Amino acid sequence: xxxxxxxxxxxxxxxxxxxxxxxxxxxxxxxxxxxxxxxxxxxxxxxxxxxxxxxxxxxxxxxxxxxxxxxxxxxxxxxxxxxxxxxxxxxxxxxxxxxxxxxxxxxxxxxxxxxxxxxxxxxxxxxxxxxxxxxxxxxxxxxxxxxxxxx
Numbered sequence: 231x232x233x234x235x236x237x238x239x240x241x242x243x244x245x246x247x248x249x250x251x252x253x254x255x256x257x258x259x260x261x262x263x264x265x266x267x268x269x270x271x272x273x274x275x276x277x278x279x280x281x282x283x284x285x286x287x288x289x290x291x292x293x294x295x296x297x298x299x300x301x302x303x304x305x306x307x308x309x310x311x312x313x314x315x316x317x318x319x320x321x322x323x324x325x326x327x328x329x330x331x332x333x334x335x336x337x338x339x340x341x342x343x344x345x346x347x348x349x350x351x352x353x354x355x356x357x358x359x360x361x362x363x364x365x366x367x368x369x370x371x372x373x374x375x376x377x378x379x380x381x
Contacts, residue, residue: 234321237269237276237288244285245278252304254342264302268292276302277321279314287314291322294335298326301337303345315348337361 237245242265249261268274273293280286286306292299300322305315319336326334336354338345 232279232281234277234279234287234317234324237265237278237285241278241285244280244283245276245288248278248285248288248304248306249302251306251308253307254339268302275325277318277325279317279321281309287318289318289322291325291334293329293331296332298322298329298331298334299337300326300334303336303338316352319352 242262245265246261249255249265255261265276268276268290271292274290276288276290278285278288284306286309288302288304289300290302292301300319303315303318303322305318322336323334335357336349338349340346
């Protein structure tokens with residue numbers, strides 16, 4: 231399972247376990263719910279790879295018009311420094327290329343310093359763009375009001 235591929239139904243629990251090991255997860259944003267929501271949207275994909283039966287890296291990719299968006303980049307802390315994160319970013323870029331996107335954006339919270347540091351090492355530049363968002367549904371709206379970084 232060293233090649234990145236679309237996560238399968240059978241790998242769902244293993245992917246949840248990766249998200250929980252890799253952090254950050256948000257108490258009001260359970261990984262299983264997010265993974266199900268991403269997988270339910272036909273223009274989204276979660277690309278994963280690993281060793282034996284253990285998923286050690288993954289990234290979600292959304293088709294956003296002429297640009298793709300990558301988010302939820304995760305790598306198993308036990309395997310960090312071995313190139314899994316870099317390969318996950320490449321898997322996201324390859325999917326974007328296959329879908330004829332002109333670019334790809336990696337979405338990361340400012341509070342996820344390790345992810346931002348990782349992106350700096352990859353030579354990514356921060357864009358002069360502000361993301362404005364609105365939570366849909368009362369549960370998500372309450373969670374965001376109580377903990378603004380709860381996405």
